[in-house]
Amino acid sequence: MLKVARFTLREAARKRLLFALALLTVLFLAFFFYGVYLQEQAFERRAREAGLERFPQAEFAWMFVVLMGLYMVNFLGGLVSVFSGVGSLSGELEAGTLHTVLTKPLSRAEVVLGKWLGMSLLAFAYMTLTGGGLLLGTWLMVGYLPPEPLPALGLMGLNAVLLLTLTLLGSSFLPTLTNGIGQVVLYGMGWTGGILGFIAQFTNTPLLERLSKASTWLIPTDALWRFASYYLQSPELLQLSRQGPEGNPFAGNRPADPLFLLWVGAYIVAALALAVWIFRKRDL
Amino acid sequence: MPAAIRTAHLRKVFRGRPAVEDVSLEVEQGEVFGFLGPNGAGKTTTVKMLLGLTYPTAGKLEVLGHSPQDKETRRFIGFLPEMFRFHDWLTGEEFLRFHGELYGMEAAELRRRIPEVLEQVGLLGRERERIRGYSKGMQQRIGLAQAILHRPRLVFLDEPTSALDPLGRREVREIIGQLKAQGTTVFLNSHLLSEVEQTCDRIAVVHRGRVVRSGRMGELLAERLEVELRVDALSPGLLERLKDLGTLRSTDGQGAVLEVDSEAKLPRLAEAIFRSGAQLYALTPRRLSLEELFVSLVSDKVERRGA
Ligand SMILES: Nc1ncnc2c1ncn2[C@@H]1O[C@H](COP(=O)(O)OP(=O)(O)OP(=O)(O)O)[C@@H](O)[C@H]1O
Numbered sequence: 001m002l003k004v005a006r007f008t009l010r011e012a013a014r015k016r017l018l019f020a021l022a023l024l025t026v027l028f029l030a031f032f033f034y035g036v037y038l039q040e041q042a043f044e045r046r047a048r049e050a051g052l053e054r055f056p057q058a059e060f061a062w063m064f065v066v067l068m069g070l071y072m073v074n075f076l077g078g079l080v081s082v083f084s085g086v087g088s089l090s091g092e093l094e095a096g097t098l099h100t101v102l103t104k105p106l107s108r109a110e111v112v113l114g115k116w117l118g119m120s121l122l123a124f125a126y127m128t129l130t131g132g133g134l135l136l137g138t139w140l141m142v143g144y145l146p147p148e149p150l151p152a153l154g155l156m157g158l159n160a161v162l163l164l165t166l167t168l169l170g171s172s173f174l175p176t177l178t179n180g181i182g183q184v185v186l187y188g189m190g191w192t193g194g195i196l197g198f199i200a201q202f203t204n205t206p207l208l209e210r211l212s213k214a215s216t217w218l219i220p221t222d223a224l225w226r227f228a229s230y231y232l233q234s235p236e237l238l239q240l241s242r243q244g245p246e247g248n249p250f251a252g253n254r255p256a257d258p259l260f261l262l263w264v265g266a267y268i269v270a271a272l273a274l275a276v277w278i279f280r281k282r283d284l
Numbered sequence: 285m286p287a288a289i290r291t292a293h294l295r296k297v298f299r300g301r302p303a304v305e306d307v308s309l310e311v312e313q314g315e316v317f318g319f320l321g322p323n324g325a326g327k328t329t330t331v332k333m334l335l336g337l338t339y340p341t342a343g344k345l346e347v348l349g350h351s352p353q354d355k356e357t358r359r360f361i362g363f364l365p366e367m368f369r370f371h372d373w374l375t376g377e378e379f380l381r382f383h384g385e386l387y388g389m390e391a392a393e394l395r396r397r398i399p400e401v402l403e404q405v406g407l408l409g410r411e412r413e414r415i416r417g418y419s420k421g422m423q424q425r426i427g428l429a430q431a432i433l434h435r436p437r438l439v440f441l442d443e444p445t446s447a448l449d450p451l452g453r454r455e456v457r458e459i460i461g462q463l464k465a466q467g468t469t470v471f472l473n474s475h476l477l478s479e480v481e482q483t484c485d486r487i488a489v490v491h492r493g494r495v496v497r498s499g500r501m502g503e504l505l506a507e508r509l510e511v512e513l514r515v516d517a518l519s520p521g522l523l524e525r526l527k528d529l530g531t532l533r534s535t536d537g538q539g540a541v542l543e544v545d546s547e548a549k550l551p552r553l554a555e556a557i558f559r560s561g562a563q564l565y566a567l568t569p570r571r572l573s574l575e576e577l578f579v580s581l582v583s584d585k586v587e588r589r590g591a
């Protein structure tokens with residue numbers, strides 16, 4: 001199993017895909033930091049005009065900037081998970097590269113788990129390193145750091161692993177293209193579920209609210225982000241958002257619910273077990 | 285010593301369509317076994333079942349005395365697929381090292397063994413290039429190297445020479461000879477019958493998912509004879525009698541080409557001609573080549589089905 005995991009990592013390192021990805025990420029971060037830089041200059045100018053040492057709402061503004069930045073990172077990391085996992089089993093079967101591997105003294109379960117391990121590490125690392133890079137850069141430039149960056153990054157990393165596991169599950173029985181479309185639809189559904197919840201509370205529609213709750217448990221990706229975002233907001237902002245309707249689509253106002261985290265853990269294990277089961281049954 | 289391969293009434297149905305109807309085989313260890321049949325006969329499907337890649341719908345199978353799912357058994361099996369495609373971002377050497385590791389080979393053993401197999405398949409000197417840059421034939425060669433790297437006891441080669449030049453084909457024949465000399469069992473799928481004729485000890489011919497004939501190469505080839513007859517005049521009565529004794533391939537007014545299933549039919553042919561009152565000028569028996577045997581086996585079947 002570890003041989004397969006190591007091979008998966010090596011494959012990612014060798015293929016140009018990862019290179020392109022790193023380049024895109026650097027581009028994204030550069031763009032983000034340039035925005036931060038412009039914003040910082042605007043704040044300084046306004047502070048000077050008002051004859052102040054510092055722009056008074058700067059802290060508050062940086063909080064939003066970082067929140068939006070990490071939202072984007074979370075989205076990008078999700079895409080990376082889906083892209084890297086989408087053809088992992090089906091694609092290799094279609095190409096025929098897996099047949100000589102599967103006839104080695106190695107169970108099919110080991111192949112699936114090894115691939116999962118390698119790609120999970122990658123997806124987790126991508127999410128947390130890009131998110132961490134964004135936080136670090138902002139901190140170095142303007143001295144802002146959100147209240148609890150580590151749990152937020154951890155939850156985002158968990159989200160990456162969750163999406164990857166779902167994609168691997170899809171890849172165990174769907175052709176690559178179908179799987180890719182399916183994963184994007186699922187991801188979109190989770191996201192819509194979050195928005196629906198927001199609308200439901202806004203308009204006070206219990207049915208819609210129940211629907212949104214169900215989607216949160218069924219596709220926990222969006223909820224994970226909302227938990228992550230809690231750790232990025234100051235107590236004042238959280239206080240403020242608690243007065244309005246709950247469940248803003250872009251940020252949550254409650255800390256991670258241990259029961260929910262347990263659910264996500266069980267969800268990942270179950271999806272992985274199902275992937276192994278399906279893949280073992282298949283004719284290849 | 286268990287048989288290298290033993291199957292009983294192996295059957296595989298894909299979504300209602302049988303790919304393999306009924307295949308019972310026994311391959312002894314150390315044999316070179318040719319598995320022949322027209323396109324779509326079910327050869328690759330049978331190999332995939334023997335390797336545990338595909339699950340049989342019904343029937344029993346054993347490789348080296350165990351289930352093909354048995355991990356320990358797989359250590360002794362090698363496989364070159366028909367649709368060979370490998371991780372082409374690896375160099376040839378890295379590819380072999382990875383597969384060797386999967387077989388559970390030690391690093392020291394691999395260092396010794398990799399140049400050996402590269403030499404055998406004629407790729408020595410090219411091992412540091414990426415497989416992506418290999419020609420199709422070179423890819424098939426590296427795949428063959430992968431299949432024999434760990435000195436397996438049983439090797440499945442599914443059309444191993446489909447992409448090879450004539451020289452490469454001869455090299456593969458030599459490799460199969462070397463494997464046999466080492467006591468390795470070789471299960472060979474091939475359409476190149478002259479090649480099979482030269483390398484295989486025993487063969488089985490499958491047609492529409494069934495084994496239509498199997499046996500030692502020499503015996504099978506001795507079984508069928510083609511006889512060319514020349515007489516002064518071929519009467520309708522004699523023609524009927526000849527048709528009873530064998531399969532008529534062609535005829536004209538003074539002769540016929542007939543296929544018979546044993547040498548014992550030769551005197552009976554002469555007798556029939558004599559009885560009919562015709563004058564016999566020539567009766568020339570000729571052994572069929574494997575190709576002719578193959579054609580007669582798989583086309584007979586078609587005729588019988590049509591009838
Ligand atoms: N995965 C599959 N799904 C559905 N049908 C299949 C599958 N694999 C093979 N078949 C069918 O099974 C039959 C036998 O195919 P197989 O590949 O075993 O033939 P073959 O004897 O190897 O032929 P060839 O000489 O062309 O390689 C064919 O009719 C094929 O269409």
Ligand SMILES: [Mg+2]
Nearest residue numbers: 327328329366
């Ligand atoms: Mg085939």
